[in-house]
Amino acid sequence: MNIQWFPGHMLETKKQLKSAVAKVDALLEVVDARLPLSSSNPFLKRIATGKNRIKVLNKADIANPETTQAWLEYFNREIKLPAAAICGTRLQEASHALQSLVAQVDRNKARKTKVMVVGIPNTGKSTILNTLAGRKVAKTGNVPAVTRHQQRTSLKGNIDIYDTPGILWPVIEPRQRGLVLAMSGAISDTAVDYHDIALFAAQLLLERYPACLVARYPFLNPLPGAPQDLIESVGNARGCLKKGGYIDFQKAAQLIIRDLRSGRLGRISFERPKDINTNYDTDQ
Ligand SMILES: Nc1nc2c(ncn2[C@@H]2O[C@H](COP(=O)(O)OP(=O)(O)O)[C@@H](O)[C@H]2O)c(=O)[nH]1
Ligand SMILES: [Mg+2]
Numbered sequence: 001m002n003i004q005w006f007p008g009h010m011l012e013t014k015k016q017l018k019s020a021v022a023k024v025d026a027l028l029e030v031v032d033a034r035l036p037l038s039s040s041n042p043f044l045k046r047i048a049t050g051k052n053r054i055k056v057l058n059k060a061d062i063a064n065p066e067t068t069q070a071w072l073e074y075f076n077r078e079i080k081l082p083a084a085a086i087c088g089t090r091l092q093e094a095s096h097a098l099q100s101l102v103a104q105v106d107r108n109k110a111r112k113t114k115v116m117v118v119g120i121p122n123t124g125k126s127t128i129l130n131t132l133a134g135r136k137v138a139k140t141g142n143v144p145a146v147t148r149h150q151q152r153t154s155l156k157g158n159i160d161i162y163d164t165p166g167i168l169w170p171v172i173e174p175r176q177r178g179l180v181l182a183m184s185g186a187i188s189d190t191a192v193d194y195h196d197i198a199l200f201a202a203q204l205l206l207e208r209y210p211a212c213l214v215a216r217y218p219f220l221n222p223l224p225g226a227p228q229d230l231i232e233s234v235g236n237a238r239g240c241l242k243k244g245g246y247i248d249f250q251k252a253a254q255l256i257i258r259d260l261r262s263g264r265l266g267r268i269s270f271e272r273p274k275d276i277n278t279n280y281d282t283d284q
Pocket of ligand 1: 058059060061062086087088089119120121122123124125126127128139140263
């Protein structure tokens with residue numbers, strides 16, 4: 001599915017979001033723990049001023065645990081933005097994040113606390129809503145933009161939870177951010193050149209996760225030094241071949257990216273706080 005973000009869409013979404021944010025007490029912002037910066041949308045921060053907010057680093061079960069810890073320290077201590085790392089299908093973790101958000105709200109106990117779940121597509125908002133509700137209230141799927149209409153679900157503890165109205169658009173500039181998002185599956189592969197995503201992924205794996213590569217692809221011995229060679233070696237060993245015995249680069253690249261996205265390559269984080277560079281809007 002390819003979402004086209006025209007200025008008109010964006011303007012409409014901004015308006016919807018602004019008015020929806022004004023009506024709730026707190027925001028549960030869901031980002032992908034593997035890419036907490038790239039999966040954030042800085043526009044949210046701009047309209048969330050003064051709102052109670054928690055940044056939920058979801059999919060922590062497939063992110064690198066040390067890197068996730070470093071991100072939590074970064075958000076909680078440096079940015080002073082409450083953050084929690086969870087796996088969206090675990091009720092205890094999701095409830096804990098929700099409770100720590102609700103605890104921020106200075107509320108009249110007789111009134112319901114209104115919480116809105118926000119985040120770019122594919123971060124796990126519907127999954128978290130379903131876990132909290134204890135039943136299927138929202139569609140989930142590994143493709144962007146499954147959730148379309150805002151819905152409200154009543155939870156125990158006098159809490160009403162709302163999903164995002166419309167879709168919070170992903171920010172795909174600068175180029176690195178687009179690559180990281182595409183690698184995670186948050187944006188359509190067609191939005192960024194597939195060849196580039198694969199090379200970017202191969203480079204990340206070679207530099208930071210060589211042990212994961214060896215564990216998943218034991219035939220890589222020794223490990224190739226260059227991203228291109230890594231993809232070709234995997235293609236060769238896994239039979240991704242074209243007519244005439246040539247390696248089908250696209251097929252090999254897809255195989256690696258699927259393994260990476262699903263967690264089959266291990267717990268891998270795509271970005272670390274120590275790599276933050278000035279190209280990013282780090283003021284989240
Ligand atoms: N491993 C893992 N996968 C998750 C988690 N939360 C959601 N997912 C998967 O991520 C994909 C997108 O989830 P969804 O809830 O539809 O995201 P939404 O677009 O933000 O509503 C689905 O394939 C989910 O199964 C999580 O905590 N861990
Ligand atoms: Mg959804």
